Amino acid sequence: xxxxxxxxxxxxxLRMTNKMTTQPYKGSRDFYPEDMKIRNFIFDTWKxxxxxxxxxxxxxxxIESFELYAAKSGEELVNEQLYxxxxxxxxxVAIRPEMTPTLARMVASKIxxxxxxxxxxxxxxxxxxxxxxxxxxxxxxxxxxxMFGIEGVEADLEVISTSVDILKSFGAxxxxxxxxxxxxxxxxxxxxxxxxxTEQKKLVNxxxxxxxxxxxxxxxxxxxxxxxLSNLELKSLNDYLENPMPMVNQLVxxxxxxxxxxxxxxLINNQGLSMFVKFDPTIIRGLDYYTGNVFEVxxxxxxxxxAIAGGGRYDDLVxxxxxxxxTGTGYAMGDITLKDFxxxxxLLPKFESECxxxxxxxxxxxxxxxxxxxxxxxxxxxxxxxxxxxxENNTKLEKQLKxxxxxxxxxxxxxxxxxxxxxxxxIKNLKDSTQETKPLEKFISDIK
Amino acid sequence: xxxxxxxxxxxxxLRMTNKMTTQPYKGSRDFYPEDMKIRNFIFDTWKxxxxxxxxxxxxxxxIESFELYAAKSGEELVNEQLYxxxxxxxxxVAIRPEMTPTLARMVASKIxxxxxxxxxxxxxxxxxxxxxxxxxxxxxxxxxxxMFGIEGVEADLEVISTSVDILKSFGAxxxxxxxxxxxxxxxxxxxxxxxxxTEQKKLVNxxxxxxxxxxxxxxxxxxxxxxxLSNLELKSLNDYLENPMPMVNQLVxxxxxxxxxxxxxxLINNQGLSMFVKFDPTIIRGLDYYTGNVFEVxxxxxxxxxAIAGGGRYDDLVxxxxxxxxTGTGYAMGDITLKDFxxxxxLLPKFESECxxxxxxxxxxxxxxxxxxxxxxxxxxxxxxxxxxxxENNTKLEKQLKxxxxxxxxxxxxxxxxxxxxxxxxIKNLKDSTQETKPLEKFISDIK
Numbered sequence: 001x002x003x004x005x006x007x008x009x010x011x012x013x014l015r016m017t018n019k020m021t022t023q024p025y026k027g028s029r030d031f032y033p034e035d036m037k038i039r040n041f042i043f044d045t046w047k048x049x050x051x052x053x054x055x056x057x058x059x060x061x062x063i064e065s066f067e068l069y070a071a072k073s074g075e076e077l078v079n080e081q082l083y084x085x086x087x088x089x090x091x092x093v094a095i096r097p098e099m100t101p102t103l104a105r106m107v108a109s110k111i112x113x114x115x116x117x118x119x120x121x122x123x124x125x126x127x128x129x130x131x132x133x134x135x136x137x138x139x140x141x142x143x144x145x146x147m148f149g150i151e152g153v154e155a156d157l158e159v160i161s162t163s164v165d166i167l168k169s170f171g172a173x174x175x176x177x178x179x180x181x182x183x184x185x186x187x188x189x190x191x192x193x194x195x196x197x198t199e200q201k202k203l204v205n206x207x208x209x210x211x212x213x214x215x216x217x218x219x220x221x222x223x224x225x226x227x228x229l230s231n232l233e234l235k236s237l238n239d240y241l242e243n244p245m246p247m248v249n250q251l252v253x254x255x256x257x258x259x260x261x262x263x264x265x266x267l268i269n270n271q272g273l274s275m276f277v278k279f280d281p282t283i284i285r286g287l288d289y290y291t292g293n294v295f296e297v298x299x300x301x302x303x304x305x306x307a308i309a310g311g312g313r314y315d316d317l318v319x320x321x322x323x324x325x326x327t328g329t330g331y332a333m334g335d336i337t338l339k340d341f342x343x344x345x346x347l348l349p350k351f352e353s354e355c356x357x358x359x360x361x362x363x364x365x366x367x368x369x370x371x372x373x374x375x376x377x378x379x380x381x382x383x384x385x386x387x388x389x390x391x392e393n394n395t396k397l398e399k400q401l402k403x404x405x406x407x408x409x410x411x412x413x414x415x416x417x418x419x420x421x422x423x424x425x426x427i428k429n430l431k432d433s434t435q436e437t438k439p440l441e442k443f444i445s446d447i448k
Numbered sequence: 449x450x451x452x453x454x455x456x457x458x459x460x461x462l463r464m465t466n467k468m469t470t471q472p473y474k475g476s477r478d479f480y481p482e483d484m485k486i487r488n489f490i491f492d493t494w495k496x497x498x499x500x501x502x503x504x505x506x507x508x509x510x511i512e513s514f515e516l517y518a519a520k521s522g523e524e525l526v527n528e529q530l531y532x533x534x535x536x537x538x539x540x541v542a543i544r545p546e547m548t549p550t551l552a553r554m555v556a557s558k559i560x561x562x563x564x565x566x567x568x569x570x571x572x573x574x575x576x577x578x579x580x581x582x583x584x585x586x587x588x589x590x591x592x593x594x595m596f597g598i599e600g601v602e603a604d605l606e607v608i609s610t611s612v613d614i615l616k617s618f619g620a621x622x623x624x625x626x627x628x629x630x631x632x633x634x635x636x637x638x639x640x641x642x643x644x645x646t647e648q649k650k651l652v653n654x655x656x657x658x659x660x661x662x663x664x665x666x667x668x669x670x671x672x673x674x675x676x677l678s679n680l681e682l683k684s685l686n687d688y689l690e691n692p693m694p695m696v697n698q699l700v701x702x703x704x705x706x707x708x709x710x711x712x713x714x715l716i717n718n719q720g721l722s723m724f725v726k727f728d729p730t731i732i733r734g735l736d737y738y739t740g741n742v743f744e745v746x747x748x749x750x751x752x753x754x755a756i757a758g759g760g761r762y763d764d765l766v767x768x769x770x771x772x773x774x775t776g777t778g779y780a781m782g783d784i785t786l787k788d789f790x791x792x793x794x795l796l797p798k799f800e801s802e803c804x805x806x807x808x809x810x811x812x813x814x815x816x817x818x819x820x821x822x823x824x825x826x827x828x829x830x831x832x833x834x835x836x837x838x839x840e841n842n843t844k845l846e847k848q849l850k851x852x853x854x855x856x857x858x859x860x861x862x863x864x865x866x867x868x869x870x871x872x873x874x875i876k877n878l879k880d881s882t883q884e885t886k887p888l889e890k891f892i893s894d895i896k
Contacts, residue, residue, distance in 0.1 A: 019769065019770035020515060020516065020553075020770075021513075022554075022557035024508065024512070024553075025509055025513055025541060026537075028509035028510075028511060029509060030509070030554050030557070031508065032506055032554065033504035033505060033506055036506055036507060039507075051834050052829040052834055053829070053834075053836070054802075054835060054855075056481035056484070056802070057481060057484045058478075058484055059479040061472050061473055061477060061478070061587055062476075062510065062573055063476060063543075064472070065473055091473075093473060095543070106470075108470045109470035109471075110480065116851075117839070129535060129537075139510065139511070150840060152839060152840060154839040155839055158837070158839065270819055271822060320468050321467060321468050321469075321470050354502075355502050367718075370602065370715075371718055374718075374719060381500040381501070384500075386501075387502060388502030388567065391565070391600060391603055391606065392600060407563060
């Protein structure tokens with residue numbers, strides 16, 4: 001038994017203050033039933049496509065040790081966006097800002113038992129301390145899909161295909177989105193060709209990562225002023241970005257990155273995916289761990305400029321746990337930008353009410369009405385139907401019907417004096433306002 | 449662009465240290481695909497039953513303001529178990545330890561728009577800083593089901609019925625579990641009858657709350673030493689606990705609580721639920737906000753002594769937000785004790801592999817094999833099947849078959865030289881080890 005003396009006065013005081021806010025914490029969302037329907041619609045579609053490719057669902061804990069993120073997440077994330085704190089046992093912990101570190105830990109833990117390739121997906125909630133804005137909250141859900149153990153670009157093709165299939169499953173057409181891919185190794189070789197230093201390469205990558213959101217002038221001045229590119233280097237780089245294929249083809253004999261891009265392009269063409277997936281030398285991905293092909297999925301609606309999804313090939317996520325290297329490829333898709341995408345292109349369906357029957361309760365003190373009502377509700381439920389019952393025996397029928405209407409119920413059952421006496425039910429169809437009375441037995445056999 | 453100079457040296461150092469642990473944070477769980485199947489099985493059953501009663505799914509954020517819990521959660525929770533911390537903007541926040549405060553906030557926020565009764569459920573993850581032990585982690589999932597706006601015990605009956613139906617949906621019989629209910633108002637009246645002071649009542653409630661876990665001697669000495677009950681008071685209390693109905697019936701004329709217990713018992717009998725649901729005067733529920741009927745669901749397996757579910761009637765959760773009182777009744781069911789219940793009674797099914805087809809890739813440099821493989825996989829997926837493809841063109845068929853076997857795939861498709869030439873497929877049934885070769889067209893029309 002805990003000590004009553006522990007009841008601290010600040011809590012007592014808080015209980016006294018009046019009128020707490022009903023707003024959720026800044027940057028987070030309440031999911032009312034109508035929001036939840038959209039969320040479930042998105043999750044169900046994600047799951048369906050992932051499973052159709054043989055991916056299996058996993059999940060990890062919402063809190064991990066701080067060290068895991070310090071070791072595996074990007075520095076911006078860890079230094080500026082992580083929700084981290086000390087637990088009551090003085091362990092430094094953090095709320096997950098992304099899935100990859102957890103995924104790497106879980107795969108490393110069972111690396112020898114798991115048959116390869118490993119195909120896994122998860123749908124989870126993440127938190128980052130960011131300034132909330134369109135397409136970005138502090139809290140968001142992500143689909144994470146990854147395949148481990150296959151080096152070839154065929155695996156990259158598959159994960160890209162799943163992202164295309166997901167958007168197509170929502171009804172999206174090629175005019176609505178585009179997958180843009182590049183290759184980290186190729187980018188390195190291009191920069192080496194231009195004679196850039198390691199430091200300059202990093203800065204060029206960072207500038208490319210922001211290119212969509214800044215003007216060409218800003219881009220140029222970043223490269224000149226920050227990355228110290230000469231005018232000639234800048235021109236060569238811009239020429240490459242403008243028309244990359246000649247240089248890519250020229251690099252093929254000696255550049256693994258160029259070979260991967262050419263092969264992936266070929267596979268994309270063979271698979272009839274070229275209207276959805278395009279090579280784009282400006283795609284870099286912020287995170288350090290990518291090593292091969294990288295890609296992002298963009299909404300072609302100019303109102304929604306943040307990527308819907310992004311990912312790529314990483315060659316080493318598990319050695320930090322003392323395991324042998326294991327290559328992987330995968331991506332994350334966020335629910336907020338995806339919802340903006342679906343809304344923008346009018347791809348969100350109208351969700352029907354899930355209420356199939358409201359069984360009304362005849363306004364009477366006689367307990368037989370309730371008994372009959374509950375008896376019928378049980379039968380309908382046992383037949384897989386969603387049934388609400390009215391539970392107050394002093395409510396006018398009119399009010400009960402109004403409730404059924406507000407909740408979008410398809411049918412209302414009425415059992416009045418006559419129905420009860422003769423074992424009948426009256427069924428009101430709220431869609432077409434028809435009504436019929438029939439023997440309970442007949443009604444039940446019709447249901448079945 | 450973020451400043452590279454910000455890369456802090458502690459992180460760099462962490463990246464250097466070797467061999468991080470692959471263990472999850474203490475008291476939390478990794479859900480590998482085989483664990484996830486159990487979790488989804490539990491969640492799906494929860495959802496199915498909740499929806500069959502017309503409850504709608506909602507969710508709230510994982511983080512709320514500390515004030516919300518300080519105002520609405522039990523003091524033990526807030527003082528000893530809450531994961532709370534300051535965010536980067538110096539707001540005091542907490543990770544949700546229970547759903548009710550969020551639920552109260554969300555209902556309060558839309559109290560005038562929401563048609564009554566409100567029937568809602570959620571399935572969410574919660575965190576409490578507790579000593580991990582059997583049936584209890586620091587992290588757990590809970591179903592929360594609540595109905596607002598109906599005062600009568602008919603509403604209590606309904607929420608109790610949903611808990612019984614959930615366990616029955618898992619295949620549980622009346623020998624496996626028991627719902628035990630009591631009434632807070634009745635308990636108050638009983639204590640008043642015994643002449644106990646407010647402080648004594650509280651201590652008696654606390655002793656009752658632990659009664660299952662302590663001996664009768666301990667119980668008696670707590671009541672004598674801590675609650676200062678006289679020998680006569682103690683005897684009267686124990687007599688009541690032993691054989692409560694005479695005193696309950698005697699109190700009916702003047703005690704609302706006794707009336708509610710008698711009426712609920714009647715409804716339970718009428719509904720044929722008396723083998724599952726029993727009056728038990730020792731059920732109290734720790735939380736302050738309960739006001740009427742309260743109940744807990746117990747596993748009858750003596751190995752699993754923590755309650756599977758618990759809840760009850762609360763009359764005022766929203767006035768703290770400046771709203772009018774709104775009565776509610778509901779409960780939470782935890783996934784950990786439920787899983788222990790299902791395991792203990794052998795109610796967890798064997799989950800079949802979700803892999804329906806593995807399409808093998810003939811070991812050959814010829815790209816036609818991959819093309820054909822991906823073409824067939826697409827057709828099967830479009831027909832709703834779960835299909836994995838082998839993506840390396842240098843793997844012996846034997847190894848691919850071994851993988852299919854490990855993953856529990858039902859069928860393997862083989863397209864070798866002959867099949868490719870004549871547009872055939874060989875289908876191997878891994879369950880009965882039969883095999884047949886047929887025209888691709890025929891195979892596809894059979895699938896459809």
